[in-house]
Each structure stands twice: as structure tokens, then as C-alpha cells.
Amino acid sequence: MGKASTRLAAARTWWRVWLVLCGWLVAMLVMASDEVPARGDDAIHFGILPIGSAAESREQWKPLLDDLSNRLGHPVETISVSSYAGLSNAIADQRVDIAFLSGRLAIDAVARQHMNVVAQFVRSDGAKGNVAMLLVRVDSPIHMLDVMLNQPGKWRYARGEALSVTGYVAPEAQIFAPRGLNSDTFFRSVHIGNHQNNMLAVVNGEADVATSNNPDLDLFQHNFPHESGQLRVIWRSTEIPCGVLVIRDGLREPLRSRLVAFMRDYGKGGDAAAASERARLARIPDLAAFDAADNLVLKPFIDMEYTLQRQQARHGRWVSDKARDERLRQVDAQYRQALARLRP
Structure with a gap:
């Protein structure tokens, strides 16, 4: 009986330890989940390509995004990062609803990250x-x-x-x-x-x-x-070509349509309100307006990338002409696939 009691006491002790460990593990998981804030269903998540520093970019865009929040009645959370790769990762993680991107980032967003171009930037001199x-x-x-x-x-x-x-x-x-x-x-x-x-x-x-x-x-x-x-x-x-605005495919209606309309119409018109909007646009370097656009506006970027990859393949060091020619055929096939992704 003494040995049985000892074994029972030991089992109870281990059970208590197990419960404590389980409780500790649950607490740690909760704490870890708290470190990454959950997306609020009501917020618009706006990704900003860094021009200068991330802090400067946020400050430049803030007046426009404040107008966006007030007009649509949704809070706007900025995803402003210090690197292109950081913004690409945020888009891949579906933490971005709409974003300002340059060519290669926009191509990746359209081809792999379920986004589409809705507008292109117009410079202050009218150029695109x-x-x-x-x-x-x-x-x-x-x-x-x-x-x-x-x-x-x-x-x-x-x-x-x-x-x-x-x-x-x-x-x-x-x-x-x-x-x-x-x-x-x-x-x-x-x-x-x-x-x-x-x-x-x-x-x-x-x-x-x-x-x-x-x-x-x-x-x-x-x-x-x-x-x-x-x-x-x-x-x-x-x-x-100037940078573009891309929007997430899964963004619900009518928010998606209202968001696109706001960005395309912002600063356009002859009244005092439009003049104030243009002043806020001017805080963003060399930006005057957003003109309607679609994925086809990315073709010059794809052409440039294609030219670069073909030149690198032609001038690269290869074990044989066959290996070089195979790489060139691969580049050609990737180019055709990239163009196909641009079509509606």
C-alpha cells in the first residue's frame, strides 16, 4: 500500500505539472498572437511604397488618407515599410487592401498576390x-x-x-x-x-x-x-511609367468601388474642395492625380524585365550553347505568361 500511495502521489504531482505546463503554453500562444494585431474588418489597409524614409512617406500621404477615411467612413491603417521586400511580404500576407507600387512590385502583386491595377500616377507636369x-x-x-x-x-x-x-x-x-x-x-x-x-x-x-x-x-x-x-x-x-495603385481582389463591395472612385476623382474638378485636395496631393513628391488604368499599363515594365533577362542570358557564361538556348526559351515562355496575366 505504501508503494501504491507513493506511485499515486507521484502521478498526481506529474498531472499537476502537466496542467501547469499546458496553461503556460496556452498563455504563451495568446501572448504571441497579441504581438501581431488582428486586421479589423472595418479598416482599409493602405500600403505605401517608401519614398525617402518610411516615416516621411507616412507623413506625405496622411492628409489624403485622412480625407479617404472621412469620406468613406472607415479607418485607414497605413502599411509603410522601409523596403520594397517588406511591402511585397505584407501584400503576400494579405495585410494590404490597396497600395502604391512601382513596376516590378506591381507585376508580382498582379501575377501572384491577387491584386489588380486601378489607377496610375500623373506627375505635376502632366506626364505619366x-x-x-x-x-x-x-x-x-x-x-x-x-x-x-x-x-x-x-x-x-x-x-x-x-x-x-x-x-x-x-x-x-x-x-x-x-x-x-x-x-x-x-x-x-x-x-x-x-x-x-x-x-x-x-x-x-x-x-x-x-x-x-x-x-x-x-x-x-x-x-x-x-x-x-x-x-x-x-x-x-x-x-x-509612373507608379500605380493596385487593389485586392477580395475587397468587398461596395467598399471596393467607392475606394476606387475616391482615388480616381481625388483632386479633380474646378471647385474649392478640389483645389484643397490638389494641395494635399502636392505633399506627395511629384504627384498631381490618379488616372484610371488597368493591368495593361504594366506592359512596359514586363518588356524591360524581359529585355534584361534575355541580355543576361545571352551574355552569361554557360556550359554549352544548348544550356544558353534553353534559358532563352524559358525567358520567352515566362514573358508570354506574364503578358497573359495582364489581360482581364
Whole structure:
């Protein structure tokens, strides 16, 4: 009986320990779930591509988004991140209802993340395009693009993320790949950051060449007037379509239609209210309006990506001509698939 009692007491002790452990585990799971706030059904989640810093982008968009919230009667939560990859992940996790994106991010959102283009940005001069740039210090020995290209391994490069059209894709497609070069191996060193920090790196002598675009350069000139005077443009791309607004397929009606109508109509008209809206739009660098658009507006980005991939395949090192030709056929097939996804 003594041994049986001992075994019973031990079993009870282990049972109590088990209950405590279970309770602790449940508590930890609850705490973990609390760390990621649940989406409110009533809120509109607006993703903002970072221009400058994430904090600057939020501040620039805030007056417009306050109007959106008041007009539609829904709170607006901004998803403002410091990187393109961060915004892409938020879209993939379905934490974004509507977003401002540039070309490659928008292509991924349409092709893989159940979103569609509803509007395109119009610049303050009425254009619907930007240009990518390469910048150096005014006192740089790189007087022109050929000087840079004729000295591989000498210069330090500050570029955008691989998802950035003006920070990576355009310079790669229009400068490096046609010459059989890859910027990641051409330069002595490569630093990846946003346009503002890359331009500051050139000004401060931490990089020799930086990528940017005209809206970001305009913003840099406004925020850093002294430093911007120390920069010089040595290359400009062909015109690249402006960024777009994409909206999640599953956003319920009539909220979806009201949201699209608000963005497309914002700042348009001749009355005082529209004039006030245009003033709020002007807080966002180089933005004047949102014009109606659909997925087909992304075709120039797909064409640029296709050109880049074909050039990289043609100039790459391959074990055989057969391997190269197979890669080219794969690039062609992916291009056709990408175009097919743009069609309604």
C-alpha cells in the first residue's frame, strides 16, 4: 500500500505539472498572437511604397488618407515599410487592401498576390513617366558614363533593391546588360539602400555612383538643399511609367468601388474642395492625380524585365550553347505568361 500511495502521489504531482505546463503554453500562444494585431474588418489597409524614409512617406500621404477615411467612413491603417521586400511580404500576407507600387512590385502583386491595377500616377507636369538616373559628386572624375564603364573594379556603387525599377532594373537593362556586364560584379563594391541614403552616400564620399530618379532627386533637393548642390547626373534612362495603385481582389463591395472612385476623382474638378485636395496631393513628391488604368499599363515594365533577362542570358557564361538556348526559351515562355496575366 505504501508503494501504491507513493506511485499515486507521484502521478498526481506529474498531472499537476502537466496542467501547469499546458496553461503556460496556452498563455504563451495568446501572448504571441497579441504581438501581431488582428486586421479589423472595418479598416482599409493602405500600403505605401517608401519614398525617402518610411516615416516621411507616412507623413506625405496622411492628409489624403485622412480625407479617404472621412469620406468613406472607415479607418485607414497605413502599411509603410522601409523596403520594397517588406511591402511585397505584407501584400503576400494579405495585410494590404490597396497600395502604391512601382513596376516590378506591381507585376508580382498582379501575377501572384491577387491584386489588380486601378489607377496610375500623373506627375505635376502632366506626364505619366519618370526617368532613372546615375549620379556622382560634382567634383568626381567620372565626367560621363563612358569614364565609369571604362574602369571596371574601380568605383563604389550605391543602388536600389532588386525590386526597384529605377534603382536597379532600368540601369541594369539599359547600361550594364547590353554590354555583357553585371553591376554586382562590375563595381569594386555595391551598397543597397533607398535613393535618399544612396545619394547621401555619394555626397559624403562613401560611394562614387548612386542610382535615383527625378521625383526622389526633387525630394532630396527639398530636404537637403546644400547636399543636392554637390550632385551631378551622368545618365538618364528612357521614360519609365509612373507608379500605380493596385487593389485586392477580395475587397468587398461596395467598399471596393467607392475606394476606387475616391482615388480616381481625388483632386479633380474646378471647385474649392478640389483645389484643397490638389494641395494635399502636392505633399506627395511629384504627384498631381490618379488616372484610371488597368493591368495593361504594366506592359512596359514586363518588356524591360524581359529585355534584361534575355541580355543576361545571352551574355552569361554557360556550359554549352544548348544550356544558353534553353534559358532563352524559358525567358520567352515566362514573358508570354506574364503578358497573359495582364489581360482581364
